[in-house]
Amino acid sequence: KAGVTQTPRYLIKTRGQQVTLSCSPISGHRSVSWYQQTPGQGLQFLFEYFSETQRNKGNFPGRFSGRQFSNSRSEMNVSTLELGDSALYLCASSLLVAGGQETQYFGPGTRLLVL
Amino acid sequence: QQQVKQSPQSLIVQKGGIPIINCAYENTAFDYFPWYQQFPGKGPALLIAIRPDVSEKKEGRFTISFNKSAKQFSLHIMDSQPGDSATYFCAASKFGGSEKLVFGKGTKLTVNP
Numbered sequence: 128k129a130g131v132t133q134t135p136r137y138l139i140k141t142r143g144q145q146v147t148l149s150c151s152p153i154s155g156h157r158s159v160s161w162y163q164q165t166p167g168q169g170l171q172f173l174f175e176y177f178s179e180t181q182r183n184k185g186n187f188p189g190r191f192s193g194r195q196f197s198n199s200r201s202e203m204n205v206s207t208l209e210l211g212d213s214a215l216y217l218c219a220s221s222l223l224v225a226g227g228q229e230t231q232y233f234g235p236g237t238r239l240l241v242l
Numbered sequence: 243q244q245q246v247k248q249s250p251q252s253l254i255v256q257k258g259g260i261p262i263i264n265c266a267y268e269n270t271a272f273d274y275f276p277w278y279q280q281f282p283g284k285g286p287a288l289l290i291a292i293r294p295d296v297s298e299k300k301e302g303r304f305t306i307s308f309n310k311s312a313k314q315f316s317l318h319i320m321d322s323q324p325g326d327s328a329t330y331f332c333a334a335s336k337f338g339g340s341e342k343l344v345f346g347k348g349t350k351l352t353v354n355p
Contacts, residue, residue: 232287
């Protein structure tokens with residue numbers, strides 16, 4: 128099976144702009160989570176979508192939003208970009224096995240640089 | 243509030259050495275503790291995971307030790323190789339649900355030849 132794919136891989140934006148990142152989960156996976164990774168804060172959970180509904184949300188401002196489509200692909204949007212939004216944005220998809228644990232499979236990430 | 247504390251931040255060992263990375267958690271509701279390995283330019287990949295009903299789990303050269311009373315767990319890499327050089331993250335969550343993973347801040351491991 129193909130892994131989690133994220134596009135674009137690299138992005139440069141300026142302050143005040145908005146950006147949309149895309150994630151295609153592993154085929155059959157219905158849960159998609161987004162994380163922000165920075166050297167200072169590490170990996171921080173943004174939000175999770177399951178069957179087109181946001182199921183969990185982290186502690187990020189409302190400028191960060193997401194959505195999931197019927198084919199499980201997901202997008203996240205950051206509006207009014209700030210310098211501190213520069214980070215690697217990781218998408219992870221997972222499949223819940225009955226009686227088991229959701230294992231998250233990460234994509235390679237989108238590196239966002241805000242100037 | 244950092245719920246999972248990881249140490250050290252960086253670690254350098256010689257080939258064949260046994261690096262040990264430690265994590266401590268606060269939330270007693272956590273009952274699933276995975277370790278992820280991340281190479282530059284790649285996303286994290288699940289390495290090994292443990293639940294509190296066992297004190298140790300081995301998979302190949304990787305071993306997790308778990309101390310429930312101390313709320314600590316650690317990763318040991320036996321006979322480390324230069325190819326093990328990567329950043330390692332511990333994480334915690336509740337087992338079996340949709341709870342998000344809470345990650346430690348990572349340990350950059352360098353294994354010198």
